Amino acid sequence: MSMQNSKKFSLFELLLIIGFTLFSIVVLYPFWQTIVISFSDPKQISGLGMNLWPESWIPDAYQYVFSYGSIMKAYVNTIVRTLSGTFLIVAFTMLAAYPLSKKDLPYRNTITIFFLIAMFFSGGIIPDYLLVKNLGLLDTRWALILPSAVNVFYIIIMRNYFMTIDKGIEESAIMDGAGYFTILTKIILPLSKPVIATIALWAAVYHWNEWFHALVYMQDDAKTVLQIIVRDMLTAMDASQSENAAAIGAGGGSGNLLLANVRAATVMISIGPIVLVYPFVQKYFIKGIMIGSLKG
Template sequence: MKKLKSKRKKNTAFDYVNMFLILLFSIIILYPFWNQIVVSFTAADASSSLGISLWPKKWSLDAYKYIFSYGNVGLAYWNTIVRTILGTLITVAVTVLAAYPLSRKDLPFKGLFMALFVIAMFVSGGMIPTYLLIKNIGLINTRWALILPGVLNIMYVIITRNFFTNISPEIEESATMDGASPFQVLMKIVLPLSKPIVVTVALWTAVGLWNEWFAAQIYVQDKSLQVLQTLVRSMIMDVDSTNLQAQVSGVGIQSSELLLANVRAATVMVSIGPIILVYPFAQKYFIQGLQLGAVKG
């Protein structure tokens, strides 16, 4: 009995240490994010001497007023949302349709196809050939130039293919014996069992499309197609990026009363707010999909 009690005490102490370390680690991760929220709502005169603070000393919405008066933020938001939704749907569809045949043992020349996919993952044509290709097929200054070039991600295909191989082949064989076609097996059996990897790929794709700005910078000059990240980059580039205490100058109301630190913090909140809300709903699928998709080679 004494041994059992001492063992329970040791386990309890170990649990407390673990909880303390996890809490400390969470605070270390969350504080920089919270600090950006505080700085974004702090007036410039208080922000210059803010230091470490958990609450704004002097509330101000000037940074957000500056951002929303800089350009057509609403249109940039809409373009980013449309790009993210369309790009995610197409990428998930292409990934699934490429990964499922590669997961089947009866695919002819399966090894050759896998070799080609792996080579394509490490070797690309480069920026200039890619730009010329997009220009020659008429995608410059179109919304599709921001979506189609990245719809086939080889890493996503391989991870999804590995997940599909973990599904019991007997389930597919029984459906085939009942007269189901390969496409019906994929849609009615494989996909319902593959929600974790589908959500994982969708989350990766959505975050990547939401944060990506370089393609919009080089493929699109039409201001009506400008995405949020490009607008945010232009906003930051208009001020001295080497000095956080520099005053903001340029377009926008009350710009002379702002610091670069205020604008940067506010742009972080404006740009990541919507996409960060997706994580709580996808987390339970994300971990499972990533683990199962990375087990088999």
């Protein structure tokens, strides 16, 4: 009987492995195909089909992208924006969520309702622009960071997570003379790595991909972000030719590029840092979301 159960379990494991392997291939193939197109000879792209390996690895598309305008400066601006913006979002989220996690906080429900109203209703683009202008933030990096520094959804998620932490730990610290700020920084935050990593990942992805505010608030090209430069570059190429037409030379007479080459290269350049960061926070991601979304 035990041998039969062992065989059935082994067969189930085999089917599970095969299923997840096929699923992984389906998920990873478009990503790999993008890499192949970005390095392929333009003459091979139209007949590339399901080829998993280019005949020759040609970095012309990347050379063209990195030689376009001020893309390197925009890359640095985007990194600075992502790091500083993520730090502010996480910091403000913690400072708002910790008091709201206290059931004895005066007017706690009123403050929570006020936050929820702000989450569902906003003034719109024009009031936002006028506010940024009146604060003197136009054409400054602060215009891309401060308006998004407080996110009510993140506050609710972190507040719910804080409410799951054993209150006895805080009570013991208070009896030892610790203040609330000391408890937050020395006790609560070390116990809240999953939700902090989750919020930080969401904030980093938002700041890395967001381009509309940079388009509206920024006038100096030296302060613009990567997504704007990429958008302008692809728009300029798309306006001059169709996707399958011969495009701009990659500087050095190495041949002609297709718009598909450049698009694939910009995708890889744009998502690179986020893809590298994600594996380090992925182990906290599911736990942070689940615990932070359960308790109200």
